[in-house]
Amino acid sequence: xxxxxxxxxxxxxxxxxxIEVARAFIDAYTAEHPGDTVKTIDIWNLAMPEFDGDAxxxxxxxxxxxxxxxxxxxxxxxxxxxxxxxxxxxKLLFAVPLWNFGIPYKLKHLIDVISQKDVLFNFDESGFSGxxxxxxxxxxxxxxxxxxxxxxxxxxAGYDFQKPYLEMWLNFVGITxxxxxxxxxxxxxxxxxxxxRAEAKAKAAVFAKEF
Numbered sequence: 395x396x397x398x399x400x401x402x403x404x405x406x407x408x409x410x411x412x413i414e415v416a417r418a419f420i421d422a423y424t425a426e427h428p429g430d431t432v433k434t435i436d437i438w439n440l441a442m443p444e445f446d447g448d449a450x451x452x453x454x455x456x457x458x459x460x461x462x463x464x465x466x467x468x469x470x471x472x473x474x475x476x477x478x479x480x481x482x483x484x485k486l487l488f489a490v491p492l493w494n495f496g497i498p499y500k501l502k503h504l505i506d507v508i509s510q511k512d513v514l515f516n517f518d519e520s521g522f523s524g525x526x527x528x529x530x531x532x533x534x535x536x537x538x539x540x541x542x543x544x545x546x547x548x549x550x551a552g553y554d555f556q557k558p559y560l561e562m563w564l565n566f567v568g569i570t571x572x573x574x575x576x577x578x579x580x581x582x583x584x585x586x587x588x589x590x591r592a593e594a595k596a597k598a599a600v601f602a603k604e605f
Contacts, residue, residue, distance in 0.1 A: 395429045399483035402436045403501045404491045404536070411580045411591055412489035412536035418595035419487060419532065419575075422602035433479060437500040443472055445507050453510060477508040485605060486531040486569070488560065492541065495548075496555035505563055514567040524568020531564050532573040532605055533557075534598065538581035573601050 400420060404410035420432060443449055452466035452473075462470060480486070490497055508514055516523045535557055542550035557574065564572055577594035580587045 395431070396427065396484040397482055398423065398430055398432045398485045398487060399479050400432060400434045400487045400489070401501075401504075402434060402438075402489050403498050404489060405438045406491075410489070410491065410536070411577045411587075411594070412491050412534050414591055415534045415536070415575060415577050415594045415598050416487060416489035419534065419598035419602045419605075422599035423487075423605060426603045433483070435479060437498075437504055440476075440500075440504070442476065442500075442503050442507055443469065449473065449507075456511060473507055473510060474513055476504070477510075477513050480508065480514065480526060480567075484529060486529060488531065488533045490533060490535055490556065490560060492535065492537040492556050495541075495553050497560060509563070509567065522566065524566055527568040529569050530571035530573070530605070531569050532575070532601060533560060533564075534575045534577065534594070536580065537576065537578035540579050573605065575601060 398420075400416065402413060402416065404412050407413065424430070424432060448463070448465040448469035449472075452462055452470040454460075455462050455466055456470070490501065493499070496502075511517050514525050516525060537556075541548050542554045557576075561572055564570075575594055575598050577590050579590045582590075
């Protein structure tokens with residue numbers, strides 16, 4: 395039995411393309427893996443601390459080996475608690491819309507808080523090593539236009555800070571087995587939007603059965 399962690403990153407619950415495709419993925423996944431568990435993190439309903447004050451001091455105290463104060467210890471325990479679902483999961487599913495060529499700020503906030511030494515990665519004289527090895531991830535990227543696919547105005551090399559950033563982070567924390575599903579052109583009118591979603595959902599269902 396495996397544990398799937400689903401990270402929902404769009405606030406548009408009823409109209410979100412990424413969520414719609416993710417639900418198709420989860421439906422197919424649970425049908426194929428009835429004994430597995432699925433845990434959902436909705437980052438728009440997730441209490442995340444500001445990474446300042448005691449949290450920042452705790453980070454640098456940990457890096458230098460300095461004893462934590464009670465306030466710093468409490469802040470660090472909060473960070474570790476937020477990261478626990480990622481440690482407990484065997485598989486991760488992300489539904490990520492494109493915001494200003496990148497990821498939603500709430501997802502960046504979560505990544506900034508939990509990406510800490512001795513939490514999601516290790517660091518010593520030999521360099522960095524991720525702590526989430528042996529896991530796999532599937533990422534659904536939603537884009538309103540056909541960004542990066544064929545556009546000479548927004549070429550991927552200069553404008554895509556969505557997929558490269560998230561995959562870099564996943565690699566950094568130790569996850570290298572990554573499946574990608576892209577749904578785009580959702581702002582091209584209802585017919586194109588519906589077809590784009592249907593195509594992505596069909597692909598998601600196939601991926602989910604083998605995930």
